[in-house]
Amino acid sequence: MGSDTILETTDLTKTFSGFTAVNKVNLRIRRGSIHALIGPNGAGKTTVFNLLTKFLPVSSGTIRYRGDDITHETPAKTARRGIVRSFQISATFPHLTVFQNVRVALQRRQSASFEFWRHEKALSVHDARAMELLESVGLGGLAGVKAVELPYGRKRALELATTLALEPELMLLDEPTQGMGHEDVGQVMGLIQKVAAHRTILMVEHNLSVVSQLCDTITVLQRGAILAEGDYQTVSNDARVREAYMGAEAEAA
Structure with a gap:
């Protein structure tokens, strides 16, 4: 090899x-x-x-x-x-915001993806990186929009951002x-x-x-x-x- x-x-x-x-x-x-x-x-x-x-x-x-x-x-x-994979079918959390979707992915990298019970401030360590990733795929202005409200192409952009959050x-x-x-x-x-x-x-x-x-x-x-x-x-x-x-x-x- x-x-x-x-x-x-x-x-x-x-x-x-x-x-x-x-x-x-x-x-x-x-x-x-x-x-x-x-x-x-x-x-x-x-x-x-x-x-x-x-x-x-x-x-x-x-x-x-x-x-x-x-x-x-x-x-x-x-x-x-x-090695990180995306799928044919859109794989976002529809009722979380665009920003929250990316932050969940960042939490997953830190083995904390399901700690939704934690206070918002405890999760803020991921905020800057989440916004950086959203900006990188052109979604910075849509951070507060729920994923379900995005047009299809923007959902794909969100999937790329969540994939990138795992640092593949x-x-x-x-x-x-x-x-x-x-x-x-x-x-x-x-x-x-x-x-x-x-x-x-x-x-x-x-x-x-x-x-x-x-x-x-x-x-x-x-x-x-x-x-x-x-x-x-x-x-x-x-x-x-x-x-x-x-x-x-x-x-x-």
Whole structure:
């Protein structure tokens, strides 16, 4: 495992009652890069995320993070290493304010996430950092707004702020622009570029425009196996990728 590699899988495999969802996937994620997993529905992208973050046990193969074998670690131990994941479905506390959501995440890093009974003043140690994080994702002016009242794109920005509160070294973003309008997609892309300056990002994304503009390396999955890998030009020019992923869209191009 080279010094420029932060995460590496070897023959990563997951089977469910005889069905192989992930088939001997070998990933090498370079430190400081934005790396995308793409592919048609059912290709195994989210299953790979679940294996990397230990939401599912590995059937065979290995996962190494910063040179350490983390294949059979618990999800909590893996997260403490600095691997933090966002989900397709918005995962904020809807009836807490934007500010309170970020502060909860900061409390979690200090192992105090559920100490809501503590006096407000006892939690104020996190206030400055919470506001700093909100400003960094453009939500400083919405700190007092309840999360449920935010438009979808702003909720995604809030999720990025809460993820950053955990000080991840490797961020796994699952469909960060799913369901967004053009304006929101542009805002979230800008945020991802900004937060990527000091960390590594592995993302699952269907929007090829986002992938082409953001990602250094793209891994294409089909039926749980790697079909192609490279920069956007390389994979988009691959006839197998065009057939498997782009379908009729590629034929019309």
